[in-house]
Amino acid sequence: MISVKDLHFGYKKKKVFNGLTLTLQPGHIYGLLGKNGTGKSTLLRNISGLLFPDRGSITVNGEVPGKRRPSFLRDLFLIPEEFYLPDVTPQKLITYHAPFYPGFSGEQFNRYLAEFEIPSGNTIQHMSYGQKKKTLISFGLACNAPVLLMDEPTNGLDIMSKSQFRKVIAGALDEKKCIVISTHQVKDLESLIDRITIIDDGKILFDQTIEDISRKLSFKISFDNEDLNEALYSESGLKGNIVVGRNHTGEESRLDLEVLYKAIILNQDKIQSAFR
Amino acid sequence: MQNSFSFSRLWLLIKKQLFDNARLYTLSLAALAGVLILVFVCWGIFNGPRYDEEDTHVIFLLFLFPVGLIFASTTFNFLGDKAKGTYWLTVPATHMEKLITGIVYSMIIFLLIYIGVFVVIQRFTLFLISLNPANIIQDNRDFWKEIRIAAFFFIALQSAFILGSVYFTRYAFIKTILALLVIGVVYALFMHLFFRNLFPRPLSFSGLTTVRTWEGEESKIYSLAPWVENAVEVTLKYIWAPVLLIATYFRLKEKEL
Numbered sequence: 001m002i003s004v005k006d007l008h009f010g011y012k013k014k015k016v017f018n019g020l021t022l023t024l025q026p027g028h029i030y031g032l033l034g035k036n037g038t039g040k041s042t043l044l045r046n047i048s049g050l051l052f053p054d055r056g057s058i059t060v061n062g063e064v065p066g067k068r069r070p071s072f073l074r075d076l077f078l079i080p081e082e083f084y085l086p087d088v089t090p091q092k093l094i095t096y097h098a099p100f101y102p103g104f105s106g107e108q109f110n111r112y113l114a115e116f117e118i119p120s121g122n123t124i125q126h127m128s129y130g131q132k133k134k135t136l137i138s139f140g141l142a143c144n145a146p147v148l149l150m151d152e153p154t155n156g157l158d159i160m161s162k163s164q165f166r167k168v169i170a171g172a173l174d175e176k177k178c179i180v181i182s183t184h185q186v187k188d189l190e191s192l193i194d195r196i197t198i199i200d201d202g203k204i205l206f207d208q209t210i211e212d213i214s215r216k217l218s219f220k221i222s223f224d225n226e227d228l229n230e231a232l233y234s235e236s237g238l239k240g241n242i243v244v245g246r247n248h249t250g251e252e253s254r255l256d257l258e259v260l261y262k263a264i265i266l267n268q269d270k271i272q273s274a275f276r
Numbered sequence: 277m278q279n280s281f282s283f284s285r286l287w288l289l290i291k292k293q294l295f296d297n298a299r300l301y302t303l304s305l306a307a308l309a310g311v312l313i314l315v316f317v318c319w320g321i322f323n324g325p326r327y328d329e330e331d332t333h334v335i336f337l338l339f340l341f342p343v344g345l346i347f348a349s350t351t352f353n354f355l356g357d358k359a360k361g362t363y364w365l366t367v368p369a370t371h372m373e374k375l376i377t378g379i380v381y382s383m384i385i386f387l388l389i390y391i392g393v394f395v396v397i398q399r400f401t402l403f404l405i406s407l408n409p410a411n412i413i414q415d416n417r418d419f420w421k422e423i424r425i426a427a428f429f430f431i432a433l434q435s436a437f438i439l440g441s442v443y444f445t446r447y448a449f450i451k452t453i454l455a456l457l458v459i460g461v462v463y464a465l466f467m468h469l470f471f472r473n474l475f476p477r478p479l480s481f482s483g484l485t486t487v488r489t490w491e492g493e494e495s496k497i498y499s500l501a502p503w504v505e506n507a508v509e510v511t512l513k514y515i516w517a518p519v520l521l522i523a524t525y526f527r528l529k530e531k532e533l
Contacts, residue, residue, distance in 0.1 A: 050362060050533045068529075069279045073368035084359035086296040096295040099288050100368045 001026050001061055001178050002047060002147065008055035009039075009046060016042050017202045019056070026146065027175040031193035032182040033261055038199045040182040041081060044149045047180075048078040060147055074101055077145040081152040083136055087125040090118065090135055103144035112138035116164055129156045137165065141172045148172075148179045154188040166192045186257040196257070198264055206264045208275060210255060216274045218247040219256045232270040233263035246274050285369050289377040292367075308343060309393050315339075316401040327405055328414040332398050336419075337426060340390060344430060347386050348437035349449035351378040352528070356445035361533045371528045379521065383434055425513075432516035439520050442527045484508045 002024040009017040016039040024030055034040050045051040046058055049065030049072065058065055063072040085093070090113055098104040113120060116134040124132055133156055140148055154162050170192055173179060181189060196213070198206040217232070221240040228234055233244040242256065244263045264271050278285075294301070315335055323331065354360035364374070405411050433456075440452030471479060471487070475498070479489045485500040485508055 045533070048366065050365060052530075052532060068365065068371070070282075070285070070368045070370055071279050073366055076366075078362065078366055080359065080362050082359040082362075084357070084363040087299065088295065092295065096288075096292045097367075100285070 002180075003059045004043075004047070004056070005058075006056035007043075007046065007053050007058065009042060009051065009053050015202065017053075017056075020199075020203060022197065022204060022207070024178055024180060026178045027173070028195050029169065029173055029179045029181065029193045030195045030197055031186070031189045031257075032180055032197050032199065033186055033189075034182075034184065034199040034205075035265070036184055039202050040184075040199055041151050043199065044078065044080075044151050044180065044182055047147075048076055048149055049073070050078075074103075075145050076147040076149065077101075077140040077143050079133075079136055079140050079148070079150040079153055081155060083133070085124045085132060085136060087123050089123050090120060090138075093124075093135075093139060097139070098143075101143040101145065105142050105144060108144070109138055109142035112141055112168055115168055116161065130158060130161055133157065134161060134165075137168070141168065144177075146176055146178065148177065150179070150181045152183050152185075153181060154183060154185055162188050186261045190255070190257045196260070198261065200265065205268060206271070212275065213260065214247075214252040214255055215250070216247055217253075217255075217260070217271075218245050218249070218251075219243070219253045219259060220245075232274060233259070233267045235259065235262065244271070279370070281370060281372055286373045286376060289367070289369050289373055290380055293377050293381060304347070305389065305393070308339075308390070309397070312339065312394060312397045316397050320401055320405055324405075325408075325411045326414070327402070327411060329402070329416040330414070330419075332401075333416065333419045333423075336394055336398075337423070339394075341430065341433070344386060344390065344434055345437045346449055348382045348434040349441050349452055351382040351438045352441040352524075353448050355442060355531055355533070356448075358533055361531075365531065365533060371525060375521070375525050375528055378438060382438060383431065428513045432520070435517040435520035435524070439524045439527065442524055442531065484512070 002022075004020060004022040007017045007020040007022075008015075020039075020043070022043075032040050032043070042051065046053055047060060047065060049068045052066040060072060061075055063069060063075075065072060065076075088096075090109070094104075094106050094109060098106070098109075110120075113135065116131075116138060118127070118131055118135055118138070122131075124135060127135065133153070137150070137153060140150075154165060157165060166188075169179065169181075181193065183189060193210065195209045196206065197204060220227070220243055221237070222228065222243045223240050227243050227245065228241055231243045231245050234241050236242075242259050244259060247253070260271075312335075316332075319331060319335070320327075354364060367374070402413060406413060436456060437449070437452050440455065441448045444451040475487060475489050479487050482488055482497075483505055485505045487498045489496050489498070
């Protein structure tokens, strides 16, 4: 569905991607993780046709994003980190913006707004930042575009809203949709994504499904020195040492995304060895 | 979905543009009407008892150019804002439809509204003046025929400012003026050097393709064929706006955010 091949991209003074290759399939929620400035947003903007690759190719459902053809723009909805919505009520958005998206469902939009507890009578400029963002997320989901890209969607959302967000996104996924969520707040994606892609220094550092990770790695809190010695990664916490090790028993442990992320960034070779 | 030009999508875009900018357009219209009313009130008060309609046409042109060009320079200035630009570029429509929507508002609707507001205020002011039998009003109804050349010039300039609104991400109005000045100076210098080398001095132009030179008491006239004169005139009148708008289209297509 989304195919990125040998992507080279850079801004005037900074090279961001140097041969990045990635394939994203429908029916999944991808978590695109990485430190600030590693190129997550740049990758999403390349995929959505707002930036053009210097070299390499990107296709989305067979379309070249950079051409920004209507059929492509209809099938991809981007929720950027910095976003704009006109100063109107959410219902007016349906009247004037939704007709560009043939798959748009007003009923779904209103349902998502209700789930996010957005007051329907307010114009968007009279909403808080979080409410505006939730309105945009609701609109993006209601467009039913096969590809939904979200750049730091949980930034500015309170704890309850983050929980609502996870619930709404999980409910919106079907086998035809590909949802990509880029974030550096890895905790927000726990129990939501089914594949993790970590970008660092313009390269794919790690790309595995949650299922594989749970099968091959174990996460536990331990005081045992033997566990620490065998650990692929460990860190001390308030309750004891958090240990990431090989899963020898086949029993699935609760995946701690934040610890996994740190383990990959700080101890990549050892973690990768578990997947070879 | 149709990827070629679609009138139904263009209509949707035109409606959306109005709805997205309704407040801005309303305020701009009110400001324009307010300023014109103020100017006409002053003109009415300070010019009596003899009023020349020609004066109002000067007012027309004096406001048309700055207001029209400022408005044109805002056509795509949102592309300088990442959030607004993303919102606009990701709307499922072709670049041509988006460009035409900009042209419809900045050139066609603006001009119609400006002329409409001006004529209403002008006619109403002249009507009020005519109520006093001591006042004398000098008519000039040929103005609309006389401004044809100015209209071509205005449309070409508007096209340049629309291109500037895509090309320059910030301060598009000022930067477009500077760019036009630089181009104008370079062109004038080129022409000056070109003719100085081509003809003996002194020389003067008569029309677009005829040059008269003097050598003492004698003068010579160098003239190209009349059809060349016509072709140059037509080109100068009509070519600028399409060329600049085509450049805007390609600039929109290659715009990155």
